[in-house]
Amino acid sequence: KQEVTQIPAALSVPEGENLVLNCSFTDSAIYNLQWFRQDPGKGLTSLLLIQSSQREQTSGRLNASLDKSSGRSTLYIAASQPGDSATYLCALPNQAGTALIFGKGTTLSVSS
């Protein structure tokens, strides 16, 4: 059964820092991995989707990497801004590919 862990649970950084959020998973036979952003009390906004055949995916200041063999993905945020403050979730499909399994998220706070 796929399990998803995100470390750290919370992170505080000053504006302008580059940072890395981590996601690990137990079953490397995955279809893809998706990173989401969640603002307090709000919905989930899709940030990046990495297919299992890819190693990286970039969108603006965000870069996500995937290493299936080690069961890890990282989300790199460059030049962080206060507006980046949110909870970041990673999610992977289950074995049947019929549902997403989520990590608990990393709550990021960027101070100005």
Add this chain to the structure above:
Amino acid sequence: EPEVTQTPSHQVTQMGQEVILRCVPISNHLYFYWYRQILGQKVEFLVSFYNNEISEKSEIFDDQFSVERPDGSNFTLKIRSTKLEDSAMYFCASAWTGTNTEAFFGQGTRLTVV
């Protein structure tokens, strides 16, 4: 940009009452989902729906829950007799070809059972 729309944004109901949460998925998507998030906990899968039938459901999705696609645009989640522990944020999601492609989520309905 197309988006998943959920209504209402917040619903308060008394224990034992029926509630219906509504969703309008992205128009050309074929796969539809409900997830929930209890405050402070992980987002949890409830049910997936494809070709007018349930394709998978979790242990959470017991006989008190049902889903329906009554017309070509709406997708609903019904809870027949709400319990206090049903209080959560409920998210609807849709995807073009199942979870092999990007899933798009709505803004959620916060359900409070009192």
